[in-house]
Amino acid sequence: MRAPRPRPECVPMNVAFNLALDLEAVLLTAASAAGLDVPGFVGDVRTADPRHGDFQANGVLGYAKARKLNPRVIAEKLVAALPAAVTGAYDVAIAGPGFINFTLKPAVLLHWLRTYDSTAHLKAGAGTAKSGQIWVVDYSSPNTAKQMHVGHLRSAVIGEAICRLLDFNGAKVVRDNHVGDWGTQFGKLIWACKQARARDEAALKSAIALDPLEEFERLYKVGNEAADADPAIMDQARAELVKLQNGDPENLAIWRQINGDSLAAFQVIYDQLGIKFDVMHGESFYNDQVERIYRELTDSGIAQESQGALVVFHPEHPRFKTQPFIMRKADGASNYATTDLATALYRLEHFQADGIVVVTDYRQADHFEQLFLTVGKWFAAKHYRLPELHHVTFGAVTGEDGKALRTRDGGTIRLKQLLDEAEARALALVGERSSDIPAGERAQIAQTVGVASVQYADLSQNRSSDYVFAWDKMISLEGNTAAYLLYAGARIHSIFRKLGVTPGEATTEAAASPLETPAELMLARKLVKFADAIRIATETLRPHFLSLYLYELAGEFSAFYSADKVAVDDPAVRARRLLLCARTLLVLETGLNLLGLRTLTRM
RNA sequence: GCGAGCGUAGCACAAUGGAUAGUGUAGUGGCCUCCGAAGCCAUAGAUCUGGGUUCGAUUCCCAGCGCUCGCACCA
The missing domain is CATH 1.10.730.10 (Isoleucyl-tRNA Synthetase; Domain 1)
Incomplete structure (x- = not known):
């Protein structure tokens, strides 16, 4: 991108940036002038096949048919009522059953090109759409202690593009990397770390220094296999997790190191992709906020006890009337539903979000549908303002055989x-x-x-x-x-x-x-x-x-x-x-x- | 079983309810004494099946079929 030339802030706005939207507005005025029933009329302007023109208005067809009128007659009345500003800028033609085609005249094309002559002017044109709004975009969001693999690519790439689009449209965007740093995997991992350290501390240190994520992944596998093989080890791993969650200094130190090393490794990839997060509030960030979530959802009657867990059902929903949204496990621990609820609240209260976008693969669609339903009821009960909530989903990355992309030996691709x-x-x-x-x-x-x-x-x-x-x-x-x-x-x-x-x-x-x-x-x-x-x-x-x-x-x-x-x-x-x-x-x-x-x- | 997403040319994809369903690859035929041929121009080839709504359906609704995924304490 070349350096922006210094320019005054104002843009000569006598040519609209979005000509289709401009035409839509003009058509409404013209419809009124032509005696049409305006609340029932929309221009339905869209970009046209270049063979027909630059823009086409399709609204006459539906309007006329609904009133048993001849669409071409209505189109003629509408065209006759167009202001000189439009007929001067476009060649206007009625075609087919009642399409109105608009073709820009060369002088107007040149005028538009002279007006929108810098990134700043383009942005000024586009920036009215979401002007003044605050949008939080939650994307990438890998788990710590694991390498990012090909499955993490789409969220990062699509999320970043969405951030930039929202920003270009005038929104203030908060890029939030909601890393998975508080999962149950840490019990086994900490257990394995301690074992390795007891065996040979120097070897562990040098392995971590060489490639931390490689070593943590290896240790996790060790811990996982040991716990699967021996219930006693499983209990020890659980105990390590409890100690961590209760703030045990030693486990906390190990956990901090794992997260720090993980984020440093992620950063290399973010640099390659040109991504800079504003905040990295992982799941652990919301750990001290879960009590309020339990209280508010219980007090408002939205959550209920079921099989020892605290869950939300949605009776009006065909599936979620029986499929629970589990927000506190039977053992009393929180899960990602809890932190996601806390996250929604934080984004409202701390960022004053007008919109929240979460970018994950489609397999999490049920979770976010339940989450958004729950948030809707909860915020309504507490009279909190409800931001626009969007779950942006995407499909899987597959190999040429149509199956999930893997290395030749079946491993994940880093x-x-x-x-x-x-x-x-x-x-x-x-x-x-x-x-x-x-x-x-x-x-x-x-x-x-x-x-x-x-x-x-x-x-x-x-x-x-x-x-x-x-x-x-x-x-x-x-x-x-x-x-x-x-x-x-x-x-x-x-x-x-x-x-x-x-x-x-x-x-x-x-x-x-x-x-x-x-x-x-x-x-x-x-x-x-x-x-x-x-x-x-x-x-x-x-x-x-x-x-x-x-x-x-x-x-x-x-x-x-x-x-x-x-x-x-x-x-x-x-x-x-x-x-x-x-x-x-x-x-x-x-x-x-x-x-x-x-x-x-x-x- | 219940639910969701997807189903478009050999392959990979597009189409904000609009006009003759677009593009790329692979195929065929042209274009470099000329600003970068990593390009351009031309050509042939497709909407899973059956209903419905609509002036108009790849798109919306219903029923099938196929693939993928989700469905009680992982995220």
Whole structure:
């Protein structure tokens, strides 16, 4: 991303950022002027197939049919009532059974492109949607004492993209890594640590120093197997857990070291992915708040005793009327339902959250549905304000056989290894394609391409479905891949380098003549739809809408690049094509950054 | 058993209830004395089955089928 030029805060707003939303509002006014029954009318404006125009209003069809009117007659009345501002900006046509098609005039396209000429101005345009709201996003959230594996990838990548989208839409975003640092695994782990220490303290220390998570995982396995084999050891492990939860200094010290080492290892991956959390409130953070949860849910009659546990049933729900939400175990211990309830309350009281987004795989859907139902009733009973609650789910990462992704010997794939392999594969490719670039820079490029490929493979696809992990398709240069998008950006940078011009220079762009060729117009028409791509991706919390848009934008640019030469002699033509290049670069890089990817100036 | 998600070309994916269901790969045929061919242009190929709602259904509802996952003290 190039450095932002200093600019005044104000944006000339005489061209709307989101033209579809603007048209929707204008249509309502026009409907009123045309004598339509306005409360019953919606314009239903959406981006159109380019063959029909830029935007289409479908609202007339439903309106007319419901009233047994002729939709084309209604459409004609509506079009006749459109203000000059619209008819001056668009070619308007009625088509088919009653669609109203709007095609932007070239001068307006150019005006939009001149207005939204920097990341700051784009953000100012998009930033009204969630202006002033506070959103807490809970993502990544690995368990400590374990390495992050491929299963942790999607939450981190999708969560970060959602954070950036919300931020771009004007929200204040709190990135919260809700790490699993308080589970029952610590009993066995502490037991195994103590055994190993008693046997050979120096060996343990050096093993931990070499690769802490590797050693903790090994110790956990040792503890787990020993406890399974011998009930006496199981009891000892339980006792260690109780000691930990009661604040035993020795166990607490071991626990602290495990968490500290774990977070340090996670940080290496977060750095690679460009993720920075604002807070890391793990489950242990809420440990002292559970009593209030028990009290409030019991006092308000929401929770009840069942088989010794404290649970919540939801009688109105077909399944949760019998499937309990267990918020205190029969042995009196808390579980993740308890901490998640406490977490919801904390996010309301401490952060004043307007929205909470939790990003986990779909297998936890039942848990969060129960949690949100419970929170709804609880907050209502206590007259707490209820934030918007979203469980953002995603499918599994599978191998090409459709089964959960594993190493050849059946082990889990470590995220660190996976990212390193992505870089190695990208390095091989860059060496093959760009042997003229110095080795040091190639390594840098490979880092960006490798990680971006992994991120983009995830983000380019609807998160609901499982996703097939295939190196060859992911690092590929062809198709809807990060490399294709980064390449498009690199080519644009290359044009500016060749011509000795800085992208977006006002003096260069001043001479631009109106857009004219089909390729210029198609590219410009795609650029103005950035606003709607952002809107849809944010509203649905589905980043793939933005990915798809960027891919199509890069495609339009490539078509333009092939059809129309930028470095022509005519200064006005050259200026307008440079303006298109600059704006494509701006939108592409802004969009990729919103997805969490780093971009390149050459590759 | 109950419930959820998914089912679109050989393969991998897209389609905020809209017009002739889009794209990539693999296939076929073109395009580099010209700003980066990691590219562009052209071509062929698909909605699991059966009902329903709607002016209009890949999308919503119902019933099947298939795959995956969840369902009392793991997270």
